[in-house]
Amino acid sequence: MAEVKLFGAWGSPYCCRIEVALKLKGVEYEFIDEDVHNKKSPSLLKYNPVHKKVPVLVHNGKPICESLVILEYIDETWEEGPSLLPKDPYERAMVRFWTKFLDEKCMPAMRKACLSRGEEQERAKEESTELLKFLEGTVSGKKFFGGDNIGMVDIVANFISYWFIIGQELVGLQVLTKEKFPKLGEWMDEYLNTIIIKENLPPKDKLTAMFQARFEAAATATATAAAAGGGGGGGGAPK
Ligand SMILES: N[C@@H](CCC(=O)N[C@@H](CS)C(=O)NCC(=O)O)C(=O)O
Structure with missing residues (x-):
C-alpha cells in the first residue's frame, strides 16, 4: 500500500x-500541519530545501514540491480517479496557461x-x-473551468472563491462581486457547493482571524515606513 x-x-x-485533488482521486494520506511562519520542521526543510515551503507531497518516501507540479503528479499517478487535466495536448497546454496565469498574475495582484x-x-x-x-470570459458558458467537472484550473482558482472573498470583505473592497463578475459568481457558487470542496475549506472564522492579524501587521509596517520617511505606500506587505 502506497504511503502518502x-x-x-x-x-x-x-x-x-x-487535499482536494487527493480526495477527488480517493487517495488516503497523512496530513502534517506545519507552522511555516514560526518554525519549519526539519522534515520540511529536508524535503523542500529549495523553497522551504508547503505543500510537499511525499509519496513512498519521495518528495514532490510546488502545488502545480504536485497536482499533475497526482493526476498521472492515480489515473483511476476523475481526471484533473484533459488528455488532448492543446487542452492540457491551456490548463497550464491558466494555472500559471492564476499563480503568477492573479494571486500577487x-x-x-x-x-x-x-x-x-x-x-x-x-x-x-x-x-x-x-x-470571467474563460469560464463563461461553462459550469467549471474544466467543463462539466472540476479540473485543475478550478482547483488552482480556489483562492479566488474563498480566500480572496474573505480578504476583500475584511478590508472592505468591492473588487470581485457577483454584479461585476456574474459568471465568476456562478462558478464560485458551483465550486463552493461541491461536497469535497466544501468539506476541505479551512473554517471561515479561523481564516478571518489569521487574515486580520496579517492585515494589522501590514498596516503597522506601512505606518512605520511612513513615519521613517520611507513613503510607506503599503509596500511592506508581509507574507
Ligand atoms: N509556489 C508555491 C507556493 C507555496 C507557498 O507560498 N506556501 C506558503 C504557505 S501558503 C509557505 O510555505 N510559506 C512559507 C514561507 O514563505 O517561508 C506552490 O505553489 O506550492
Whole structure:
C-alpha cells in the first residue's frame, strides 16, 4: 500500500489544492500541519530545501514540491480517479496557461489589493479587476473551468472563491462581486457547493482571524515606513 504524506498548513490555499485533488482521486494520506511562519520542521526543510515551503507531497518516501507540479503528479499517478487535466495536448497546454496565469498574475495582484494601502492598493485593485475579466470570459458558458467537472484550473482558482472573498470583505473592497463578475459568481457558487470542496475549506472564522492579524501587521509596517520617511505606500506587505 502506497504511503502518502502531505506537509501542509491548514490555512493555505496551495495546500488545500492538494487535499482536494487527493480526495477527488480517493487517495488516503497523512496530513502534517506545519507552522511555516514560526518554525519549519526539519522534515520540511529536508524535503523542500529549495523553497522551504508547503505543500510537499511525499509519496513512498519521495518528495514532490510546488502545488502545480504536485497536482499533475497526482493526476498521472492515480489515473483511476476523475481526471484533473484533459488528455488532448492543446487542452492540457491551456490548463497550464491558466494555472500559471492564476499563480503568477492573479494571486500577487489580489494579495496586494488586500494588503497594501493608498496608491499601491488602487493600482492593485485595478489590475485585479482587469485580470478577473479574463477569467470571467474563460469560464463563461461553462459550469467549471474544466467543463462539466472540476479540473485543475478550478482547483488552482480556489483562492479566488474563498480566500480572496474573505480578504476583500475584511478590508472592505468591492473588487470581485457577483454584479461585476456574474459568471465568476456562478462558478464560485458551483465550486463552493461541491461536497469535497466544501468539506476541505479551512473554517471561515479561523481564516478571518489569521487574515486580520496579517492585515494589522501590514498596516503597522506601512505606518512605520511612513513615519521613517520611507513613503510607506503599503509596500511592506508581509507574507
Ligand atoms: N509556489 C508555491 C507556493 C507555496 C507557498 O507560498 N506556501 C506558503 C504557505 S501558503 C509557505 O510555505 N510559506 C512559507 C514561507 O514563505 O517561508 C506552490 O505553489 O506550492
